[in-house]
Amino acid sequence: MAQTGIFIGGGGEGYGDPQELLLRYGNRHGLIAGATGTGKTITMQIMAEAFSRAGVPVFLTDIKGDVSGMAAAGEPREAFAARAATIGLSDIDYAAMPVTFWDLFGEMGHPVRATVAEMGPLLLSRIMELTEAQEGAVNIAFRISDEQGWPILDIADLRAILQFLAENRKEISAQYGNVTTSTIGAIQRRLLVLENQGAASFFGEPALDIRDLMQLDGAQGRVNILHAAKLMTTPRLYATFMLWLLSELFEELPEVGDADKPKLVFFFDEAHLLFNRAPRALVEKVEQVARLIRSKGVGVYFVTQNPDDVPETILSQLGNRVQHALRAFTARDQQALRRAAQTYRSNPRFETEVAIREVGVGEAVTSFLEHKGVPGVVERTLIRPPSSVMGPCEDAVRRQVMANSPMAGKYDRAVDRDSAHEMLARRAQEAAQEAEGFEDRTAQEDEATERYSRARRYQPPGRMAERVETGSSRARRLGSRKTTTQTPTRSRSSRSDSVLETFGKSMARSLGTGAGRALSRGVLGTLFRGR
Known part of the structure; x- marks a missing residue:
């Protein structure tokens, strides 16, 4: 019998029924929220393991480097055995997951690259925080690239196009709108900052093939882990990359309708970075992708500290929720806690707001979609133990996994065409x-x-002799030439004029x-x- 759901957790006395996420609703997106240290990362890990075992490929980000332990089998612990017995889990089944490591900088995983053309002017302007006028100049650069057949693959290509705009701004302004040297200069400076943040290694070829994120390892889906510890130092690059990846999935994947399970599950850790100071146009873009990408069989799960980090228009699209503890130390925190509790279908056995405040580490308030996509009643849940290692894997394990990866050698060397x-x-x-x-x-x-x-100024040798003749003989010679040399003089003049003509x-x-x-x-x- 085919697997229909993945086990998230359960409870004993004072807790609700076992909680299961139905695979056919896995593409209805989800939210994992909670304060720092309450267990969000472990919840993401056990959900990724469960999806992988169900044959669903997974993509997730490793912010602190402690998700890489999924590449190694976990070891039995007394606390894990006690938790498993409490929630009715018969076998933890310690095992390593089929992991593929990725890294934008190519240090802790296979390099991830995208071309500037694939990123597009909107996301590129977003990452560089350009003004409206500067974004317009970037759009002109992309238009000229398309019209002239000049591909923009890396930062050097974009810089060359911008220089072309600056040198020919009068002609370009007459056709596309005003382009000034100050605007181009500002973009070039922003581009330099982006390059110094490491974007030069990200933009280029070979570009990532989305299908490589959707591979299976036998009956299991591969777990793609993006090492993001260094990437987090440049949150703009991180947010833009993740949004680009979602957009690529949306554009490349075909419609699948209602399927038995997702084709890919995407975990977006530290999701608040995407929405901090984001313009309305970008939020609308994320909302559109979140609303429509589920028809492509892709489930998106936002992992963040507070549900308020996610705009309401997007939060309303997230049907499967795991809410870890929220700490209400300020009046603003109390309002956020109250709003979070109001988004759940109430349970008469307890107050949701109180439960969210009181659950401990490894516990959560959960609600998953039930039959016909109806939100389930909120329950207090003990999250199940993971099957793989909690924490980072050893360097030797990482190297071995990368060497045996199906992606080994495909993206390791950059191509400059x-x-x-x-x-x-x-x-x-x-x-x-x-x-x-x-x-x-x-x-x-x-x-x-x-x-x-x-040649016209040249004097024959015979004329030079005249300079040393006596005055009388010279006079006689000149006198005799008055009648004999007129015609030859005119002849030489005529020949000289003919040469000039x-x-x-x-x-x-x-x-x-x-x-x-x-x-x-x-x-x-x-x-x-x-x-």
Whole structure:
């Protein structure tokens, strides 16, 4: 008989019935919330294990490095055995999960890359916190990239396109709207900050193939763990990457309708980073993805400290909920606690607000979708123990897992193929060579003109002898030449004029041919680039 649900936990005296998440509603999204140290990470771990055993691939983030223990089998503990007996779990079944490690920086897992074009102008502007005018310039850069066939794959490509915009801003502004040097300069500075935060290693190829996150290992789904300890130091990059990943899943996966189980489950830890100071347009984008991606068979589970971290429009889409303890130390905390309690279907046996405040570590207030997608009655639940190691795995285990991974060698080496940066560099080089050729032709023509001028100024050797003759003999010779040399003088002048006329015609013909057109392009290109 096919598995229909995954066991989350149960309870003994004072607790409710065993809690199970139905697989057919696993794509209805969920929420794991609670204060620091109340057990959110372990809940995410046991849910990921259960989905994997049900044949559902999982993607989750390892913020503190303590989820990597899923790659190793857990060891029996007396406390675990007592918890299992209390909640009616017959066998913890200690085992390692089929894990694939990922890392945006390629240090603790296989590199994860995306092209700038895949990220798109909206998310890119979001990560750089650009103004409306600056975002408009980025959109123009992407449009020109599409029209000219200049792929934007990495930061160098984007920087080259932006430089092109700055150099040709007058012509581009006339067609697409005003582009100023100050706007381009501001974007370039933001891009430099992003590059210094490590984005240069993220943007590029080979880009991540979404299908590699949805692989099976026999009957189990692979657990994809993104090492995010370093990534968390740049929360903008983290939030944008996660949203890009969701968007890619939404765009690439086909519609599946109502399925027996999800095709992929996605855990978004520290979800509040996505919504901090997020513009309304971006929140609407997340809401759209959360609402529609479930039809693609993808379940999204937000993990955060307080339900208030998630906008109400998105919170209303989360049907499966695990609420760990909330600490109400301030008036604001008390209001958040009250609002959290009001989102659950009440249980007459206890006050939900009191339960959320009083549950201990490893306990939670839970509600999962039941038949026909109806929210279940809220229950106090003891979360089951995990089957794998709680905490980080050893470095030797990580290296062995990476070496035996089906992704080994596929993404490890970056590829820098022909794109906007190289294409624009060649264009500039060709223009420089063309200008150099024009200068060479000009120099040759100047030299020919100078030779012609020297030929006109040249005096025959016989004339030099006249300078040393006596005055009387010189006078006689000059007197005798008044009648004999007039015709030859006119003949030489006529021949010289003919040479000049021939050179002028040759120059005119060259301007009318390809050489002339190249000359014109060289001049115009120089002026165009100089603007």
